[in-house]
Amino acid sequence: MRDYTLGKTGITVPQNAFGALPIQRVTVDEAVSLLRNAYDGGMRFFDTARAYSDSEIKIGKAFEGMRDKVYISSKTQAVTKDKFFEDLDISLKNLKTDYIDIYQLHCAARCYNEEDEIYNALVEAKKQGKIRHIGITAHKIGVAEDIVRSGLYETLQFPFSYLASDRDIELVKSCAEHGMGFIAMKGLSGGLLTDSSACMAFMSLYEALPIWGIQRQSELDEWLSFFDKEVSMTEEIKAVIDKDRKELLGEFCRGCGYCMPCTVDIQINQCARMIQMIRRSPSANFLSDFWQQEMLKIDSCVECGICKTRCPYELDIPTLLKKNLEDYKEILAGKPI
Numbered sequence: 001m002r003d004y005t006l007g008k009t010g011i012t013v014p015q016n017a018f019g020a021l022p023i024q025r026v027t028v029d030e031a032v033s034l035l036r037n038a039y040d041g042g043m044r045f046f047d048t049a050r051a052y053s054d055s056e057i058k059i060g061k062a063f064e065g066m067r068d069k070v071y072i073s074s075k076t077q078a079v080t081k082d083k084f085f086e087d088l089d090i091s092l093k094n095l096k097t098d099y100i101d102i103y104q105l106h107c108a109a110r111c112y113n114e115e116d117e118i119y120n121a122l123v124e125a126k127k128q129g130k131i132r133h134i135g136i137t138a139h140k141i142g143v144a145e146d147i148v149r150s151g152l153y154e155t156l157q158f159p160f161s162y163l164a165s166d167r168d169i170e171l172v173k174s175c176a177e178h179g180m181g182f183i184a185m186k187g188l189s190g191g192l193l194t195d196s197s198a199c200m201a202f203m204s205l206y207e208a209l210p211i212w213g214i215q216r217q218s219e220l221d222e223w224l225s226f227f228d229k230e231v232s233m234t235e236e237i238k239a240v241i242d243k244d245r246k247e248l249l250g251e252f253c254r255g256c257g258y259c260m261p262c263t264v265d266i267q268i269n270q271c272a273r274m275i276q277m278i279r280r281s282p283s284a285n286f287l288s289d290f291w292q293q294e295m296l297k298i299d300s301c302v303e304c305g306i307c308k309t310r311c312p313y314e315l316d317i318p319t320l321l322k323k324n325l326e327d328y329k330e331i332l333a334g335k336p337i
């Protein structure tokens, strides 16, 4: 396991970090245990957000009294100065700390600059010592490229997995050239990728810090196991990646859920990727009565288009849903999976 330095921030940590979105779904005790086990196992970087309900509180509890031993990044969805400082103060309180290593604008719609009060709020918070570094997260490649070109941010967080396009890979290289840290979210592409060795080997080829979303001890154990073994791109792993890229490349739903809620209550973040989920997970789970009912809701889509305006990947969701329903109905009628 090699170390990675997040650009000019100077933050150097093992290339194996903890994404704390999923710990919202477990109890405080379970989360604290996971986080401490992650630290004991070698992880040093923990990424959370104001938007992840009590994730910050759980991190604050886990690392109380050892703040200087870990790096913590958090995020705010604020776009005004007042809301920014309100959020930052809550983050600091939740995390039981007087500074946050990297504070990021969450899912930025564009590259905010010196003319925007939200960017100036970040600069002011840094001067006050409440945050050490200025970061931003984005889901759209064009926005991410603008951010790198601007030179205004110290880190960029962006989806990156072995399904990355050439343009995504150029983005990561460009971050390195501009002295920006690159934090890789969705390294499993929203749960579609299941071979952790392949994910880790791919990441090891780039100047990037993957934050693996972790909810269970078994998942944590899998990521921690890489501290004890060599991570490298073997022929076997290349074959896994090639196969998955052939199957999954193109327009697919990452399951992020930003498009929801749906006007007629379709679970878009699952139903729009049923084609992949049913083939890549134990399929019986997705053939239950519950999922049959959920999938049939697709027929009630009124094509209002609201979801499309929210999808960071600009997917044509109604069409994608219909394609998934058609495939699902064929499977129910006996088509082999």
Ligand code: SF4
Pocket: 261, 262, 263, 264, 265, 266, 268, 300, 301, 302, 303, 304, 305, 306, 307, 308, 317, 318, 321
């Ligand atoms: S277009 Fe269809 S799927 Fe999208 S929000 Fe409207 S009803 Fe829901």
Ligand code: SF4
Pocket: 252, 253, 254, 255, 256, 257, 258, 259, 260, 268, 269, 272, 310, 311, 312, 313, 314, 315, 317
């Ligand atoms: S359709 Fe787009 S926004 Fe909705 S879950 Fe899929 S990738 Fe995310």
